[in-house]
Each structure stands twice: as C-alpha cells, then as structure tokens.
Amino acid sequence: MKWLRTVVSLWFGMSILAGTAAAQTLHPVDAGGGALSSPAVHGAYLYVGTGATINVWDMSDPAEPAYVGRTGASPAPGPISSLAVVGDYLYAAWSSMGMAAGITIYSLADPAHPVGAAEYDDYVDSAFFGPVGLVASGALLYLGDAQNGLFVLDTSNPTAPSVIGQASDIYAFDAMAINGTQLLTSGSSFLGGRLVYAIDVSDPTMPSVEGSAELDGGSVLRAVLTDGYAIGVGNDLLVYDTHDGANITQVYATAIEQATGAIRLGDVLYLVGDSGIQVWDFATPTAPSLIRTVAAPTFAPDQTAVTPFGPLVLTHTDRAVLLGTTDPLQPTLAAQFDVPVGVSAHAAGFDGTHAYFAEEGYGLGVADATTLAPVGRYDADLPPYLAARDMEDISVDGGRAYLAAWGYGVLIADLTNPAAPVELGRFEFPFASAIEAHGDRVYVASTTNGGIFKVLDVSNPASPQELGSILTSQTYDLTVRGNHAFLVDGANFGDGGLRIVDISNPSAPTVVGQEQSCPFASGVFVSDDGNTTYVACSSDTTFASALQVIDTTDKTQPLLLGSLALPGLPPNLTDYNDAHSVVVVGDTAYVGNEYGLDEVDVSNPAAPTWMARHDTGYVVRKVELAPDGRVFAFSSVGGVHVFAPERGDAIFADGFDG
The missing domain is CATH 2.130.10.10 (YVTN repeat-like/Quinoprotein amine dehydrogenase)
Incomplete structure (x- = not known):
C-alpha cells in the first residue's frame, strides 16, 4: 500500500506545483462533522471521530460534558472509521474512498488536545485496502481491513507499529471485540447478510479463525459483540453463543420493535432504536425477556458503546446521549450533548x-x-x-x-x-x-x-x-x-x-x-x-x-x-472525476468534485486554467461561500472542510474551537 499512498501524495503535491502560474488562493483552516466513528476513552476524556476529525469532550462531570475541541486544523487524510487507545496514544483508522488509507497516530500527552504524531500505512502491500476496525489489548492493536484481513500490530514503539501476525481470510470488521484469547469480528457478507467470526489470538503472531456464522435472515441490521455472545439486532433479536468459537450456535431469536444498536451491562441488555431504549433481562442469554421500553432521544442511532461514564449512544441527528444506570433496569438520561457541525450536513x-x-x-x-x-x-x-x-x-x-x-x-x-x-x-x-x-x-x-x-x-x-x-x-x-x-x-x-x-x-x-x-x-x-x-x-x-x-x-x-x-486521479482514474458544485470569487472558481476542492483560474473565460486541488478525502457535493471569504466544502461522510483566503486571519488558525 505504501507505493499507492506515495503516488497519491505526489499527485496532490503536484497539484500545488501546477499552480505556480497562478498561485492557489486558499488554505485549509478547519474541518468538522461527518460520519461517526466508534468512540474511545482516555482518563476523563471521550474521543469521537466525525469525518476526518477527532472531537474531544471532558467527562469529569458526566452530567455536564464539556466540549474541548477537535482536530480541525489537521484532519486525517480521510474519514475515520474507528478509534483505539494504547497507553498515551490514540490510533484512528481512516480510508479515502479506497484510494488511500492508514492509521493516524495522535499523542495524548495533553489528553484534551490530541496532536498528530505519525501516519502509519505499511501494514500491507496491496492495490486495494480499507481499514475498518480497531481494538486494543495491552500493547497489541488488532486492525481489521475489509480488503486484506486481520493484522496484529505491536505498538511497543507507539509511532511506528509493526505487524507481528495476520490472518488473510477474514473481511468483516464493522465491529470488533476481544475477550481473553478470543477476538470476535462482525460485518456484512458479500450477499448482504451479517457475519460473525471467532478468532483465536492466544498466539498473536499466528491468529487463526476458529469458526464463523451467518446471522440468520435479512432482518439483522447490526451485530454487537460481548463476552461470549454475538447479538444481532434489527427487526429481530438474535443471540449466538460464541464461547466455543468452532461451534457458534444460535441460542435465541424473537421479533422486536426495530433496534439498530445494543449495549450489554452484565445481566441487562439495552436495545437502542428510534423509539428509545428497550430494557431486557439478559441473565439467561438463551431466554432473555423484555422488561420495559424507556423513552429517550435516540432516533437514528449510529454508534453505541459502553464507557466508564455510562452507556453512550451517538445518533445520526448530531446527538450524543449518555445513560444513567444507577438502577440498570431503569436507565435515565444522564446527559445529552451535540456533535459539532453535524454528522451529515448538506449545505x-x-x-x-x-x-x-x-x-x-x-x-x-x-x-x-x-x-x-x-x-x-x-x-x-x-x-x-x-x-x-x-x-x-x-x-x-x-x-x-x-x-x-x-x-x-x-x-x-x-x-x-x-x-x-x-x-x-x-x-x-x-x-x-x-x-x-x-x-x-x-x-x-x-x-x-x-x-x-x-x-x-x-x-x-x-x-x-x-x-x-x-x-x-x-x-x-x-x-x-x-x-x-x-x-x-x-x-x-x-x-x-x-x-x-x-x-x-x-x-x-x-x-x-x-x-x-x-x-x-x-x-x-x-x-x-x-x-x-x-x-x-x-x-x-x-x-x-x-x-x-x-x-x-x-x-x-x-x-x-x-x-x-x-x-x-493517477494512475488508473485519470479520466474519472465528476464536478458537483461551484462558487466563484474574483477570477477563481472553486469546484467541488470526486476528490476534493479544485481551484480554477477563470480570468480568461475562453481558457480556464486548473490551479490546484485541496484533498478532502471524500466527494465534495456542495461548495458554499461565507460572507468573510471562507469557502465551505461539504463532503458527506468526510465532513465539512473550511478554507480561508491565503492572506490568512489569526482567528481561524486554531483547529480547536472550545
């Protein structure tokens, strides 16, 4: 993969050189919003990836989460899919439409303000790649790549991990969880169903697939992995026993009111859906029972997680919902806070x-x-x-x-x-x-x-x-x-x-x-x-x-x-690029396209001249012009990328907007 990343980097480096006849007019100053990643925690701080940025909340008082800021001044090269913390470092897996991918490594020396410390993309030599999932265990980091399989990384040198093991016959990594020597992964099959894999990592240098199962039916929208059980949710609740990885067995199934997330707290299972939280008694996983449904602002849940601050639900409506579980059978709304810029802002x-x-x-x-x-x-x-x-x-x-x-x-x-x-x-x-x-x-x-x-x-x-x-x-x-x-x-x-x-x-x-x-x-x-x-x-x-x-x-x-x-985009897509949106300032047109935001000199309307490209890591569908001259590029799951005129302005220099 390193050679392809090099080509891409050279291409976008050349875009700057190509602008020497008419120098580029913008520079990036901020980014935010975009698709939600799985969250991560370090001490009292909560980290959530949105698009290409990491958002940080101080959770010292879980009832009053305090937004600290985001890495908007230095976004990752593409949308972030998952996060994991090892020691004082935060690892963020990202992918840019399959053209480039890797892990951005942030130092948490100041945990309130992650600082990019390194980029890592040497884990595989492949023309296609897609890091999707991360899970940490001690100094080991397990990376799931939907194109190339599972990789076990040694992070003894935190900014230069090394591959010590891999398994190339697994491709489902939307969810990952490790319990002892068993790693569970789940994701979509090629036919659209949901798969669960059990992997023996007792020897991390030689991970081996113990067994797998396809979650029954097309009614399962997501799988949640817990200690000893894989739980499929959607229009049905399905429970699979994974203790014996070589013999993953369905032990329960029932129709439910639709849920797209699940959180297990010991003997209690929360199913999260548009109507709120279904509270289930999970003391007997082969016969769980619905106790009640609790109203909560959880419409369109995108991510669910157990955190030290309480169960967390991240929704497609820009809401983060933290549950209070003093009485697990009667969850309450402990806190609600907004995700800045938005999960999917269109204009x-x-x-x-x-x-x-x-x-x-x-x-x-x-x-x-x-x-x-x-x-x-x-x-x-x-x-x-x-x-x-x-x-x-x-x-x-x-x-x-x-x-x-x-x-x-x-x-x-x-x-x-x-x-x-x-x-x-x-x-x-x-x-x-x-x-x-x-x-x-x-x-x-x-x-x-x-x-x-x-x-x-x-x-x-x-x-x-x-x-x-x-x-x-x-x-x-x-x-x-x-x-x-x-x-x-x-x-x-x-x-x-x-x-x-x-x-x-x-x-x-x-x-x-x-x-x-x-x-x-x-x-x-x-x-x-x-x-x-x-x-x-x-x-x-x-x-x-x-x-x-x-x-x-x-x-x-x-x-x-x-x-x-x-x-x-060289080397294979030189003739493919759709233009989607345009704004013009003076003699420069800013064009949103498949690969980012292009600057075009239109001083001679009969012969427009391409000047430069600003890579956003995802398709720019809409471009908007703010009154102060900033240009906003809307890239869907990649978030909103903000550019300012080259003359610069100190008020836009800090990517953290506390």
Whole structure:
C-alpha cells in the first residue's frame, strides 16, 4: 500500500506545483462533522471521530460534558472509521474512498488536545485496502481491513507499529471485540447478510479463525459483540453463543420493535432504536425477556458503546446521549450533548454571526460563524424515518432559514433567536432539492422522478402560496439574479444542462434560454450582473467532467465561452472525476468534485486554467461561500472542510474551537 499512498501524495503535491502560474488562493483552516466513528476513552476524556476529525469532550462531570475541541486544523487524510487507545496514544483508522488509507497516530500527552504524531500505512502491500476496525489489548492493536484481513500490530514503539501476525481470510470488521484469547469480528457478507467470526489470538503472531456464522435472515441490521455472545439486532433479536468459537450456535431469536444498536451491562441488555431504549433481562442469554421500553432521544442511532461514564449512544441527528444506570433496569438520561457541525450536513447559509447547516437527519443546525461551535438547532416535525427528514439545501434571507426537505418540501424557520429557531410555516413539495429565497419569494426545485421548478409567495410564512411553476428535468441546483432564475439539470427526464427562466411574472415562469453542452449538470454559480454563468458539469457531451463558463448576457442565447475538464486521479482514474458544485470569487472558481476542492483560474473565460486541488478525502457535493471569504466544502461522510483566503486571519488558525 505504501507505493499507492506515495503516488497519491505526489499527485496532490503536484497539484500545488501546477499552480505556480497562478498561485492557489486558499488554505485549509478547519474541518468538522461527518460520519461517526466508534468512540474511545482516555482518563476523563471521550474521543469521537466525525469525518476526518477527532472531537474531544471532558467527562469529569458526566452530567455536564464539556466540549474541548477537535482536530480541525489537521484532519486525517480521510474519514475515520474507528478509534483505539494504547497507553498515551490514540490510533484512528481512516480510508479515502479506497484510494488511500492508514492509521493516524495522535499523542495524548495533553489528553484534551490530541496532536498528530505519525501516519502509519505499511501494514500491507496491496492495490486495494480499507481499514475498518480497531481494538486494543495491552500493547497489541488488532486492525481489521475489509480488503486484506486481520493484522496484529505491536505498538511497543507507539509511532511506528509493526505487524507481528495476520490472518488473510477474514473481511468483516464493522465491529470488533476481544475477550481473553478470543477476538470476535462482525460485518456484512458479500450477499448482504451479517457475519460473525471467532478468532483465536492466544498466539498473536499466528491468529487463526476458529469458526464463523451467518446471522440468520435479512432482518439483522447490526451485530454487537460481548463476552461470549454475538447479538444481532434489527427487526429481530438474535443471540449466538460464541464461547466455543468452532461451534457458534444460535441460542435465541424473537421479533422486536426495530433496534439498530445494543449495549450489554452484565445481566441487562439495552436495545437502542428510534423509539428509545428497550430494557431486557439478559441473565439467561438463551431466554432473555423484555422488561420495559424507556423513552429517550435516540432516533437514528449510529454508534453505541459502553464507557466508564455510562452507556453512550451517538445518533445520526448530531446527538450524543449518555445513560444513567444507577438502577440498570431503569436507565435515565444522564446527559445529552451535540456533535459539532453535524454528522451529515448538506449545505449552509450564513449571516454576520452564525452558520446555519442543513442537516440530514432532523432539520437545522446553528453554529457560531467563527468557531462552528453548536449554538442551537431546529428539529423539524416530520415522520420518523431519515428519508423524510433529509435536508438537501438551505437559503438564509431576512432573518429566516428556508430548508429544502427532500421527503416533504419547504420548511421555514425564524432565526430571531439562533439558539432556538422556531418554525414559521411549511409548504408540501416532495423531493425538493434546491432552494433560494429573496424577500417574499422563494424559488425551489425538485430532482427525483422528473423536476419541477416552483415560485412561492412567503409574505405570510405561516401559509406559503404557490405562484407559478414549470416542468424541468432534474434540477440539482439553482440561483436567481434579478428577473431570471438559472437552473442546472440532469438529462434523465428531459433536457439537461443550463436552463434560464424568466421570473418577472412569478405566476408564469418561462424558459427563455438553454445551453445543453452539459447534459448532466450538477452545480451553478452566476455573476452578480447575471452575465456570466459557471456550471459544474458531471458529464458533458464528450463524457468529460468539466467546469464550464457561459456568457449569459443575452438570456435567450447563452453561449459557451470555455470549458476545462477536471483532472482525475493517477494512475488508473485519470479520466474519472465528476464536478458537483461551484462558487466563484474574483477570477477563481472553486469546484467541488470526486476528490476534493479544485481551484480554477477563470480570468480568461475562453481558457480556464486548473490551479490546484485541496484533498478532502471524500466527494465534495456542495461548495458554499461565507460572507468573510471562507469557502465551505461539504463532503458527506468526510465532513465539512473550511478554507480561508491565503492572506490568512489569526482567528481561524486554531483547529480547536472550545
């Protein structure tokens, strides 16, 4: 793997050199949010990976967790999947879409502020790799790689581990647990089921598979591994006895109210689901019994863990929930705290003091504009499933936030008190995906099953009214300049490309011009005067992904001025790269794409010039521009990466935002 990491590093190093003709204009200053890792603990500190960063809480008083900060100024090269602590070091396994992967090693000399001490990627020589799970036992670290198997690492030299053993016939590592000389691992099979492996590690230099089992049925969503038992949860509760690893046996099965997490505390088992905590008597694992269900804010649990501070649930709605177990049969809510930036923020809007994030699982997250520390949130009252609560886009205007909720439509929130936004009204429009607000008008469009563009009157936000609409194809993005709306579409349900709509009569919006050299357009940015339009093109008529510059002075006859195909990724993906989003500042376009954020010089519209790439470790679907010049790149599970102009500003220099 080292050779591939070297190639990738050289490529992104070359991206800086390539910008010598027109030097890059941004530098990274912060990162946060993204998919949740399994947590880790060192003393009184709790560590949770979100995207490419480590978040730290001081849990000295578990009833009042204190957020310390995150490693935002020095993110890992890719989304972090798991964490483990050995001595005074924190190990974080990460993977960048299979292109690069490894372990970032942090020193915990100051446990409140992890500091990157080393990168380790020499555990296997492979063209494909994917470190997924980590578990520590003494000075040994067990690493599960979904492409290459199990590796046993000796951490006697903490910043330079060495492989002392491996087993290449195991590929399921979503969960790992070690009890004595038995290591249990679990993950998805190639057919979509759940597998459990029992591995004998009595001799860590020669780990050997004792046996395995496939958890019965397609109703199991996750497996939780405990001492002597593997517990499958989903629509069923399944219990497998793993004491004899060579003969893993199902000992119990029953249908349950859906749960996607489980926590075992001795003779008590908590099943965690959208409706709360199911408390089970587990004294007899072959015959557990449901005692009660306790209401708790655990909708969409992503991670569950036993910690010294109490059972912990990390949800897809940016909540961390700590349970009190003075009486294990009557768990209580000991603490609840927010995960900064968000597990899956899709877009952002800004005012002078706050950033407002469109969050996938619940609604609106409000953060301090400078530090991105959580300030407040708005939880939309929507059906309790994630598709209905998926906030695809946001527009902030006149003290209100307008959200495009894919599963519902338009939601309007009052931002007078950012700590507690209040819903003002809503408009039903399923599959809403792009939105922009100007005064009493809201412009919103859909993508799924064919596009529709609507103009809404929100002068009475409690009762938005549709003024007019037109059919489109698949509108992925839009913006408004004066009396014209600029839409970009995919071609699966009609004409793709740029569509210019006259909205001077909002009751009768009319397409007045189209430019169709990009049949699959994803993002759009338009100059203030409306005369120059930039399109992030996923696939043009030559099947290239490109940034297009279009003259839209004459709205009825948009004219393609120039186009630049974005470079792919050597050595095997040089021609593959989709452009997804674009914003322009001066003569520089910032283009979100499959591999990060690219800078393109557009001073000569007829010949845009590629300048540099900022690697984010995951696909950048959306790019937003803050009022102070910072550029926010939204990379889904990889989190939000923040860049500032090269002139720099001291207030953005500290990645910890306490």
